[in-house]
Amino acid sequence: MRRVAVLLLATAAACQSPPPVALQPGPPLRLVAAPGVRINARLKPALEVDDGTIVRFDSPRVTPDSAYFAAAPTAAPPGAARRGTLRVSVCPFGQGICRSLSMAVAW
Amino acid sequence: MRNSTIGALLLAGFVAGGTPAPELTNTSWLNTDRPLRLAELRGRVVLLNFWVFTCGNCTRTVPSLVAYDRQYRERGLTIVGIHTPEFPPYAGEHDKGNLTRALRRQDIAYPNAQDNDHRTWDAYGIRYWPSFVLIDKRGIIRYTGSGEFHLDDGDYREWDGRIRQLLAE
Numbered sequence: 366m367r368r369v370a371v372l373l374l375a376t377a378a379a380c381q382s383p384p385p386v387a388l389q390p391g392p393p394l395r396l397v398a399a400p401g402v403r404i405n406a407r408l409k410p411a412l413e414v415d416d417g418t419i420v421r422f423d424s425p426r427v428t429p430d431s432a433y434f435a436a437a438p439t440a441a442p443p444g445a446a447r448r449g450t451l452r453v454s455v456c457p458f459g460q461g462i463c464r465s466l467s468m469a470v471a472w
Numbered sequence: 473m474r475n476s477t478i479g480a481l482l483l484a485g486f487v488a489g490g491t492p493a494p495e496l497t498n499t500s501w502l503n504t505d506r507p508l509r510l511a512e513l514r515g516r517v518v519l520l521n522f523w524v525f526t527c528g529n530c531t532r533t534v535p536s537l538v539a540y541d542r543q544y545r546e547r548g549l550t551i552v553g554i555h556t557p558e559f560p561p562y563a564g565e566h567d568k569g570n571l572t573r574a575l576r577r578q579d580i581a582y583p584n585a586q587d588n589d590h591r592t593w594d595a596y597g598i599r600y601w602p603s604f605v606l607i608d609k610r611g612i613i614r615y616t617g618s619g620e621f622h623l624d625d626g627d628y629r630e631w632d633g634r635i636r637q638l639l640a641e
Contacts, residue, residue, distance in 0.1 A: 405526065405527065405528070407526040407527070407528060408526035408527070408558055408559060408563060408565070409563075411559060411562070411563070413560075419562055430528060432528025432529075433528065452558075452559055452560075454526070454527070454558050454559075456527075456528070456529060460619060461529050461618075461619030461620035461621070462529055462600040462601060462602070462603075462618050462619050462620070463527045463528075463529055463530075463558070463600070463601045464599065464600050464601070465558040465559070
């Protein structure tokens with residue numbers, strides 16, 4: 366059976382609010398932003414795998430100012446390890462800010 | 473005052489009654505020949521800008537800050553960039569050379585501290601990039617806020633008015 370573990374990432378403070386970003390299993394691993402949320406393309410999301418590997422997400426499609434991804438960034442799944450920490454800089458529409466998310470994930 | 477209390481006040485957008493601004497203790501600086509300390513800036517209005525060069529919302533706000541610096545520096549305003557990375561060092565935000573190039577690219581002439589360990593970010597209870605703290609001539613936090621703004625938009629004019637007010641006191 367195909368391993369399917371979609372992990373929802375939520376801020377610690379946002380108990381019941383929709384998660385700003387979802388990690389979809391791959392290959393490739395895919396980061397999908399919730400509606401109204403943009404992912405910072407100048408600071409590519411990172412998956413810090415428990416074995417020490419660091420995997421960066423990327424997409425060739427970015428907004429004209431190169432500030433945000435215009436398509437879900439993807440990354441090749443790392444080796445055997447299946448757990449780690451995901452870091453994403455998210456910038457909600459209309460708020461003029463970015464904030465940093467750091468979440469333990471497994472896939 | 474505990475940092476958590478300062479943070480709660482900053483999130484509220486203002487500090488009633490006046491909270492002394494936590495001292496800057498960063499050791500690595502650009503655009504100044506020595507580390508800046510708020511105690512040495514008494515008598516000047518200080519605008520802290522918490523930012524990072526990988527944040528588009530931050531870099532789009534820089535032209536406004538450059539304009540304030542050019543307009544008000546001689547009249548008593550000191551703008552201080554507090555460059556606080558989002559990610560660990562592997563992302564390149566901690567690198568002084570990268571920050572130097574970012575300052576040059578954006579024509580930033582005001583001092584910037586490398587806040588690589590988040591000490592100033594934490595001391596002020598900041599949560600978002602970009603954020604702003606406006607400190608009066610006595611070293612009291614008077615206005616705080618966050619979010620991108622642009623030359624001559626409403627937020628720009630509001631911060632401009634606040635700067636003028638504190639310069640006039």
